[in-house]
Amino acid sequence: MKTIQAIGEFGLIRQLQEKIPLAGDDCAVLPGGLLLTCDPVIEGIHFLPTTPARQVGWKAMARNLSDIAAMGGTPRYAVVSLGLRPATPVRWVRQLYTGLHAAAKKFGCEIVGGDTAHTRREQFVVVTLLGHAAKPVRRSGAKPGDIVFVTGKLGGSFASGKHLTFTPRLREGRQLARYAHAMMDISDGLASDLYRLVESSHVGFAIDSAKIPGKLPGALTDGEDFELLFTVAPRHAGKLRKKYSEIGRVIKKPVVLLDGQPLEAHGYDHFAQRR
Amino acid sequence: MKTIQAIGEFGLIRQLQEKIPLAGDDCAVLPGGLLLTCDPVIEGIHFLPTTPARQVGWKAMARNLSDIAAMGGTPRYAVVSLGLRPATPVRWVRQLYTGLHAAAKKFGCEIVGGDTAHTRREQFVVVTLLGHAAKPVRRSGAKPGDIVFVTGKLGGSFASGKHLTFTPRLREGRQLARYAHAMMDISDGLASDLYRLVESSHVGFAIDSAKIPGKLPGALTDGEDFELLFTVAPRHAGKLRKKYSEIGRVIKKPVVLLDGQPLEAHGYDHFAQRR
Numbered sequence: 061m062k063t064i065q066a067i068g069e070f071g072l073i074r075q076l077q078e079k080i081p082l083a084g085d086d087c088a089v090l091p092g093g094l095l096l097t098c099d100p101v102i103e104g105i106h107f108l109p110t111t112p113a114r115q116v117g118w119k120a121m122a123r124n125l126s127d128i129a130a131m132g133g134t135p136r137y138a139v140v141s142l143g144l145r146p147a148t149p150v151r152w153v154r155q156l157y158t159g160l161h162a163a164a165k166k167f168g169c170e171i172v173g174g175d176t177a178h179t180r181r182e183q184f185v186v187v188t189l190l191g192h193a194a195k196p197v198r199r200s201g202a203k204p205g206d207i208v209f210v211t212g213k214l215g216g217s218f219a220s221g222k223h224l225t226f227t228p229r230l231r232e233g234r235q236l237a238r239y240a241h242a243m244m245d246i247s248d249g250l251a252s253d254l255y256r257l258v259e260s261s262h263v264g265f266a267i268d269s270a271k272i273p274g275k276l277p278g279a280l281t282d283g284e285d286f287e288l289l290f291t292v293a294p295r296h297a298g299k300l301r302k303k304y305s306e307i308g309r310v311i312k313k314p315v316v317l318l319d320g321q322p323l324e325a326h327g328y329d330h331f332a333q334r335r
Numbered sequence: 336m337k338t339i340q341a342i343g344e345f346g347l348i349r350q351l352q353e354k355i356p357l358a359g360d361d362c363a364v365l366p367g368g369l370l371l372t373c374d375p376v377i378e379g380i381h382f383l384p385t386t387p388a389r390q391v392g393w394k395a396m397a398r399n400l401s402d403i404a405a406m407g408g409t410p411r412y413a414v415v416s417l418g419l420r421p422a423t424p425v426r427w428v429r430q431l432y433t434g435l436h437a438a439a440k441k442f443g444c445e446i447v448g449g450d451t452a453h454t455r456r457e458q459f460v461v462v463t464l465l466g467h468a469a470k471p472v473r474r475s476g477a478k479p480g481d482i483v484f485v486t487g488k489l490g491g492s493f494a495s496g497k498h499l500t501f502t503p504r505l506r507e508g509r510q511l512a513r514y515a516h517a518m519m520d521i522s523d524g525l526a527s528d529l530y531r532l533v534e535s536s537h538v539g540f541a542i543d544s545a546k547i548p549g550k551l552p553g554a555l556t557d558g559e560d561f562e563l564l565f566t567v568a569p570r571h572a573g574k575l576r577k578k579y580s581e582i583g584r585v586i587k588k589p590v591v592l593l594d595g596q597p598l599e600a601h602g603y604d605h606f607a608q609r610r
Binding site for chain 1: 336337338339340341342346347350360362363365369371372373374375377379380381411412414415416417418419420421422423424425426428429447448449450451452453454455456457459461463465
């Protein structure tokens with residue numbers, strides 16, 4: 061009897077893809093350019109019992125906003141599903157909502173509803189976002205010869221606390237939607253997420269380690285960076301180099317090379333290891 | 336320091352209403368008649384570790400479909416957020432999806448995406464549905480003099496297993512949308528849910544216990560019936576009596592009377608008791 065742990069998160073996703081036609085994008089793209097996405101934040105995994113509730117709320121909203129950013133979209137409406145222990149102070153829930161609201165409001169999104177239920181042990185927050193994009197950027201459009209960029213800095217998100225306070229790259233995502241052939245947010249680590257682009261775009265990547273904006277190996281593997289990873293045609297690279305880090309180029313062979321050597325997809329896997 | 340348990344689910348909802356303008360409806364109503372709703376299903380609360388995964392999937396989808404039904408709407412798209420233990424067999428997840436799909440497909444809804452994360456203890460399934468309704472029926476429209484109806488039978492949902500296999504009342508909800516002044520689905524028990532209509536519609540209810548379709552007191556308090564509770568003008572009551580149970584009428588005073596006596600709101604409260 062195979063367990064999820066045995067096949068890992070990617071294995072599970074592949075198994076589920078047989079059952080549901082997931083494009084593997086950060087959001088589902090619906091008719092009319094509507095975007096729909098949901099992501100859980102779970103106690104003990106994505107936050108600790110001691111994490112301030114306001115930061116838990118910010119993170120729960122912001123990681124979903126980051127998925128909208130990754131499609132070049134604009135968030136509109138959110139619903140929030142909470143699993144709470146009965147002994148949780150009401151104040152904790154109010155502060156959680158303060159954080160949820162702060163992130164939503166900052167990016168023009170409205171919390172319109174939700175549901176609460178009780179859980180015996182781990183608390184969780186699932187935010188679902190509805191947004192839209194005139195021209196959603198998918199993971200599948202990377203072309204050989206494209207230049208590969210990332211926004212911001214990578215690595216150390218847990219150590220620095222960035223994973224609780226990061227700014228979702230919505231502004232950048234919308235601007236990049238005009239240029240990007242493929243885009244996604246870096247949630248499981250650059251190494252792991254590059255392989256997701258390999259699977260979606262059927263291309264490979266030649267990455268220059270010296271150009272990665274962050275300390276190795278953490279910048280490759282820590283995850284929860286919530287920066288954008290995207291590819292553009294070479295003619296657009298010039299103007300983007302001023303704001304973003306060029307880290308390599310797209311190649312035909314479906315593999316990730318780091319300084320010419322094959323790189324393992326050793327980012328964060330939800331089921332193969334424990335954080 | 337007040338806990339959630341101390342103020343109960345209704346108390347918590349009231350506290351959150353100060354923070355978020357929840358209408359208290361089964362779905363959030365967005366411009367264009369879009370409906371958005373999400374509801375968690377948690378191990379140990381809504382299903383047991385021994386519940387067949389296919390039934391867990393059915394229930395997780397169907398209770399959200401029931402929320403769309405309660406607005407007189409039609410479901411369109413679903414995303415699924417899973418919290419799974421690493422040791423869970425892949426087969427369990429596949430069967431979960433079989434159940435999710437079966438319920439979605441039966442009611443014309445498409446699963447378009449989702450996310451999985453690992454949890455250490457309780458597994459959970461959060462389904463978010465996007466639907467639409469030409470004229471959404473809210474909880475706030477009940478008028479004194481209205482006749483009160485319910486669909487199907489009430490009570491005993493846990494004992495009979497109905498809570499895992501019920502049919503969401505989508506067909507009925509869409510038909511009733513033409514007549515109903517107020518509508519909701521019965522998830523926490525008739526007694527408790529009547530008080531939600533009191534809060535939303537600022538009216539009261541005079542219920543005749545002999546007309547309740549189910550054994551008392553379970554039909555009032557068991558919860559997870561997923562039947563529809565609705566009110567209509569008297570002129571529409573005649574044709575509806577053939578298919579649904581008339582259980583009472585709407586009164587001015589904001590209270591629930593059972594056979595003329597005030598009824599306590601003693602349905603299921605997620606935080607005040609344990610199932």
